[in-house]
Amino acid sequence: MQRIRFFGNYAWWRARGVCLAGCGLVWALVGGASVYSQQLIDATKVIGRDACSKCHAAELTAWQGSAHGKKAWDLLDDPKASDFARKLGISAADIKSEKSTCTRCHGTHQKATGNLIIAKGNSCESCHGGAGGDGGWLAVHSDYGQGAADTLAALLKQRESESADHLASRKAATQKAGMNRAEDALAIASNCLQCHIVPDEKLIAAGHPSSTKFEFVEWAQGEVRHNFLLNPKENAEVPSLWLATGEGRTPKGRKQLMFLAGQLADLVLSLRIRAGVTSAKRGTLGDLANDRIDDALDEVEDAEIDDLAPILDIMKKNKIKKSTLKKTKAGDKKLYSGVADEVQAVADAFVEKYKDANGLPASVKPPRKAKGKAFGG
Ligand code: HEC
Ligand code: HEC
Ligand code: HEC
């Protein structure tokens, strides 16, 4: 069957009609502060990967061989790097320093222990959130309330007798401290995209790639994968801790949820980028954002999930369609930021409802491809 592009005469969506009363919950959520607005991890909370190695040696080894452990930083020595920097007015001597925007995405700014250190590559906390600093999640995330333990194995043994109340309060504390767990699929996907969609018109105009191909499942299942927590000898297909907890969780469901979380994160971020651009001409950041919005909306339609239908209604209500996306106007910032907030509220509620990833329809088909080879796989 030929795929109908967004705002085509999609039967399922049209049959629903524009939601009226059913959208109440969604509107009520709008405007709430989001934990993953467009900004990179707070450096004053980043303590560095040495603080993780004692318990997560297998994850660290997998990471070291990945693009985040090596290539990301090495790219700053590429001849193209000095060209991009020059066009942005960054001196060659400053490319690897805190003065350049480059090290925010090709390195990790760590400041939890005092002076700023720029670590090479994108470290654990670039994705899982800064763990140190005042009230950081490092100590609390592995504290089962049963005293210190010397090894990860001993800690995991304690896990088996953790009470439900303790688990709930430990999770709440890590969430409050900004930890991105495997369970927080939307937050993690959104965080990947903050580097993988380059949100800077000047950088793209200088020739830097805008990274149009990122898709969460494909990009997380290859060289990035490090699911060793419950068994350091096996890089599991999906996070081992996630799989061992919750109701009816399966690897298949996990990938479906990741796929949708990735599309929703992409949609929200692309709408936010679209809000800020000054041009939507071919080859610009605005054009890229439009394409991504378009693609993500197609995926939302194709999923045929009623809980996601409000997103299409939001677009309709705000008269956003292909032709209007392509014209930048003075009021765009307000329009697209508002729409992004509304879509985000739907996405948050959706991922919360489906956090066990069961019950997603067969129409949600995550890609089977993987970017690079999984470590140990
Ligand atoms: C003292 C041992 C120890 C140290 C040090 C440690 N961890 Fe952990 N980590 C654990 C344990 C135990 C768990 C399982 C927690 C649970 O049951 O919720 C865990 C779980 C995790 C998870 C998975 C959580 C989830 O729900 O998906 C992530 C991510 C993580 N740690 C990251 C880190 C990072 C990053 C560092 C360094 C900044 C670090 N850890 C340092 C012991 C440790
Ligand atoms: C918002 C995050 C971000 C910023 C800021 C950023 N980069 Fe990148 N950079 C990336 C990503 C992601 C890629 C990989 C793109 C792809 O191929 O998918 C990349 C790719 C590159 C490449 C390879 C280009 C190629 O054509 O193969 C070079 C060189 C590079 N960056 C240098 C720089 C320099 C120099 C700066 C600062 C002037 C910089 N980057 C700023 C995220 C960023
Ligand atoms: C702090 C910025 C940052 C974050 C966050 C980030 N990445 Fe990256 N990533 C990069 C840079 C820079 C590169 C190097 C570009 C390259 O390899 O061409 C890269 C490379 C990659 C590559 C290798 C691409 C290739 O062409 O070889 C994959 C796969 C990848 N990232 C997936 C992810 C996933 C999945 C997430 C989230 C779970 C993520 N990244 C989060 C900055 C980031």
Ligand code: HEC
């Ligand atoms: C590029 C982003 C990124 C980086 C860098 C990263 N992680 Fe992760 N991590 C993830 C994602 C995404 C998942 C969940 C994967 C999934 O859903 O398949 C995850 C899962 C985990 C888990 C749970 C595994 C399980 O079996 O349950 C642990 C523990 C963990 N990471 C620790 C670390 C440590 C320690 C580092 C640094 C050495 C690190 N991560 C670096 C993105 C990242």
